[in-house]
Amino acid sequence: MQGYLNDPEGTADAIKTLDGQRWYVTGDKGFIDEDGFLTLIDRYTRFANLGDEVISLSAVEQAVKTAVDAPNTDLMAVAVADHDKGK
Numbered sequence: 001m002q003g004y005l006n007d008p009e010g011t012a013d014a015i016k017t018l019d020g021q022r023w024y025v026t027g028d029k030g031f032i033d034e035d036g037f038l039t040l041i042d043r044y045t046r047f048a049n050l051g052d053e054v055i056s057l058s059a060v061e062q063a064v065k066t067a068v069d070a071p072n073t074d075l076m077a078v079a080v081a082d083h084d085k086g087k
Contacts, residue, residue: 048079
């Protein structure tokens, strides 16, 4: 949390108050089940830069699932740094 120290604007973007409770905005997607357990299913900010394009990793995962006809298969796409391109 040192990145927010003495940065009121950054803190305001990262900490939100809902129903009187303060929450840290992680960018995760999830749900709370009937037993009160939190399940994380994705991230709002999962993107990769490919050249000048921004690619949704979730969209890549879904396209691969569709292409290989594996709807119940878990897949995960990741971005890997390419030092030749400077990223």
